[in-house]
Amino acid sequence: MAAFLDALMLSSPWELLAVVLAIAYLTLAIRQSLWCWPAAAIGAVIYTVLFADARLYMESLLQAFYLVMAAYGFWQWKRGAPGKNAELKVTQLNWRWHLYSIIVLSVLSLCIVWLLTHYTDAEEVYLDTFTTVFSFFATFLVTKKILETWYYWLVIDSFYVFLFWSKGFYATALLFALYTVMVVIAFWRWRQDMVRN
Structure with missing residues (x-):
């Protein structure tokens, strides 16, 4: 607990505000509340x-991408299912689709790593790139309410x-530790909703 409080004390007020908004986003997303998207947008800025x-x-x-996706997600969830004027439902995609996506995203990530290594002063290039590329993808899956996004x-x-811990964003690192728990809850909740519908 002492380490947790020390980490929070080293965080800037802006980082702490972004953390609060990120927790609000995920909590509201778990509940499939449209208001998750405004929280995401402000935190992303x-x-x-x-x-x-x-x-x-890359982060x-x-x-910046999250800001755009927050607008798209808000519109997508408000609009509902295409052509049906109904709430967008949680769905799944087959494993082959995911395997293909993972291969393509990994190759793309390696290309970006090469560019960043040779043309920028970026730090933590591999981890920054792979987490970013896959986050783009997972965010898109959230806007479509694809269950596997939580995996x-x-x-x-x-x-x-x-x-984030290695870069000194201690509050954000703790946020993502909390996210790993909340993701399990999100998966369970979305799966229940999918089964009911």
Whole structure:
């Protein structure tokens, strides 16, 4: 507990605000509340600046993407199922689709790593790139209410704990440790909703 409080004391007020908004986002997303998206948007703006200052360029880019996806997610969830004017339901995709996606995203990540290594002063290039690329993908799956998004987030968030702790974003690292627990809850809740519908 003492380490937890020490880490929070080392965090900036902006980082703490972004953490609160991120917790609000995931809590509301678990409940499939439309209001998760405004919380995500505001938190993303704060993190965009913080990560750019820390030379985590891929994470900063990801946060800018989150801002766009927050608008898209809000619209998608409000609009509902295409052509049916009904609430968007939780669905699943087959394992072959996921395997293909993982292969493509891994190759893309390696290409980006090469570019960042040769043309920027980026730090933690491999971890920053792989977590970012897969986060883009997992975020898109959230906007479509694809159940397997929570598998991706479990792995991604686990790696983020290490990345953010090593870069001195202690409150954010603790947030992602909490996220790994909340992701399990999210999966369970979405699965229940899918079975009911």
